[in-house]
Amino acid sequence: MTTQKLLTPQTVIRMVYVAAMFLVAMDATIVNVALLSICEELQISPAAAGIVNIGYLVSVALVLPMAGWLGDRFGGKRMLMIAVTLFTVASVCCGFASILGELILFRILQGIGGGLIAPVGMAMLFRAFPPQERANISRSLILPIAVAPALGPIVSGFFVEQLSWRWCFYINVPIGIVAIVFGLIWLKESGKQPVGKLDLPGFLLSAPGFAMLIYALSQGTARGWASPEIVITGLIGVIFLATLVFVELRTDKPMLQLRLFTDRLYRTTGMIALCTAAGLLGMLYIFPLMLQDVFGTSALHTGLTTFPEALGLMAASQLMPRSVAKLGPRRLIRLALPCAMVVFALLCLVSADTNPWLVRGLLLSGGLTLGHAVGALQLLAFARVEPAQMGQAATLFQVQNRLGSALGVALLGSLLAAVSAATADAAAVGAASEATSRVAYQVALLGAAGFLLAAWGFSLTLREADTAGVQYKKPPVPGGAMKEKTTVSV
Structure with a gap:
């Protein structure tokens, strides 16, 4: 059987999506165990180290609402490859970071790549498989959904004890490179979808709205739900999202198709x-x-x-x-x-x-x-x-x-x-x-x-x-x- 027969478009998008999502899902849990080690080496307090994760979560929330529009507008393959490349390069930079500011900046870049990978890749995957065949693709999707988050703490614990916290980021590099090379050579472009111009009001409401709400939810327990920072941030986020619903339902080509x-x-x-x-x-x-x-x-x-x-x-x-x-x-x-x-x-x-x-x-x-x-x-x-x-x-x-x-x-x-x-x-x-x-x-x-x-x-x-x-x-x-x-x- 030739390579061309084995590497069907459905097989290729499944492999690239699983590899890319594996990186994102494992990264969500692998850093938590290493935070104390990061604090000790960079000489920062545990409270300050929390910003490393906050920056990642907020940047994901910023780009997530417009991921679907970007994939439809510029093509799924192009956006997926850009996202995986950005995530991989940012992982290398995180590993080389010498001060907290650098690490936060590169984690934000990681979050931008990670926020684009999931919706763009999922859209390509479900377009490639007709509805009657989608029950079987769950066998592949479970790897990033289940195994990667559970594997993160184990891998992180090993790296912290035996090597360095920096390997929690370096581990993304070989997987990312394989996904990029494989995707560039064999992944077929899913084609651009008919979309209008960027829904600027929708973006200006959704990006800060989701970012503020995610920030309030993730930090409320640590900083206190009654603290002015959490109350104001969460309230503004809810107001932005409520306004978003009103605006998007009255837009012909909204960025978020709430209909x-x-x-x-x-x-x-x-x-x-x-x-x-x-x-x-x-x-x-x-x-x-x-x-x-x-x-x-x-x-x-x-x-x-x-x-x-x-x-x-x-x-x-x-x-x-x-x-x-x-x-x-x-x-x-x-x-x-x-x-x-x-x-x-x-x-x-x-x-x-x-x-x-x-x-x-x-x-x-x-x-x-x-x-x-x-x-x-x-x-x-x-x-x-x-x-x-x-x-x-x-x-x-x-x-x-x-x-x-x-x-x-x-x-x-x-x-x-x-x-x-x-x-x-x-x-x-x-x-x-x-x-x-x-x-x-x-x-x-x-x-x-x-x-x-x-x-x-x-x-x-x-x-x-x-x-x-x-x-x-x-x-x-x-x-x-x-x-x-x-x-x-x-």
């Missing part, structure tokens, strides 16, 4: 995805903290303990096409979300005496169940989106996921802080310190389960009529030929 939300299926799956992202990212924020803060687990061991969650998501990606064929995505989502919710609730019972393999088994089960829901959601969300609107749909979907992740971490972090303060008196009068500290984390984990409960509630509003006509290809029968023309209504 996509008039499709009940897209709107509902978006809300389910937002709540699911909040619950998953909130749990991955709270549970590792509990292991380290309450039980004294090392950062590296914590990463190894939580990694089975990613293995569960990987297993789900392989099983999901068959599960969808048997149950349909609507029933699968309704079944998977309560199961994941129960797993999250059971994590509250973990103690210092709990068998580590039982903990890993719970996390594996959580990833397995939630992975089915995530895969089925992506299948439904873009099922009715026309190719010309795919860039806009992917951008809105990424914005919702980003807001959901920030919302989950912010609210659960605040819940953790509030309950910790409330139980401090009990510890002062002689209660066991581990037990009282654990209570706050237990409540926060129940909050993560609550987000999944909300997602399940939204899933109950999906009607059979909403998914009527949505089709997907049956997976191949083991030992038999693939039924190429057989489709099943969901």
Whole structure:
């Protein structure tokens, strides 16, 4: 079989997108473990080091709203290659940074590249695959969605202990170079889509609006929700976004196509995805903290303990096409979300005496169940989106996921802080310190389960009529030929 037959346009965009998203997803978690080491080498306070992540998050929020327009206007391949190149070069510069200002600047450049990669690449991917084949691409997408974030703390812990924090950035270089070379040679241009001029009012409202809201959500717990900085920033962000909705709905060719939300299926799956992202990212924020803060687990061991969650998501990606064929995505989502919710609730019972393999088994089960829901959601969300609107749909979907992740971490972090303060008196009068500290984390984990409960509630509003006509290809029968023309209504 020739290279040309192996490297079909669908295969190439899948490989380039997975590699690019792997970089972005791993970078989101790999730096956190290295922050203390960065503080020591650059001789800065931990509070100052937090700006390293803030700059990245804010720059992502700035470019994310216009990513769909840029991909449609200048071509998906061109924008994806620019974004991956910028991210890779900025990673090299981060590794060579000698002062805090340099590191912040290069992290901002990383964020610009990372903010463009997800929606532009996703739009190209879903344009390349017809709706009936999209159930099977979840097997590839789970690598950046599940494995990369879980692998980040493990890799970071190893680099910090054995080499240097700078390798947390250098590791992006070989993967980025491969993605760039591969994309430039074999990736086909998806073609420009008919778009008008840049919606300047939309950009001037969305970029600062999302940036301010993300900043307020990510820093509210650390700086205090009542602090003037957080209140003013968050309020201005909300005002900007409320104005954005008013303006975009009255624009012929808006930068953010909010009219996509008039499709009940897209709107509902978006809300389910937002709540699911909040619950998953909130749990991955709270549970590792509990292991380290309450039980004294090392950062590296914590990463190894939580990694089975990613293995569960990987297993789900392989099983999901068959599960969808048997149950349909609507029933699968309704079944998977309560199961994941129960797993999250059971994590509250973990103690210092709990068998580590039982903990890993719970996390594996959580990833397995939630992975089915995530895969089925992506299948439904873009099922009715026309190719010309795919860039806009992917951008809105990424914005919702980003807001959901920030919302989950912010609210659960605040819940953790509030309950910790409330139980401090009990510890002062002689209660066991581990037990009282654990209570706050237990409540926060129940909050993560609550987000999944909300997602399940939204899933109950999906009607059979909403998914009527949505089709997907049956997976191949083991030992038999693939039924190429057989489709099943969901």
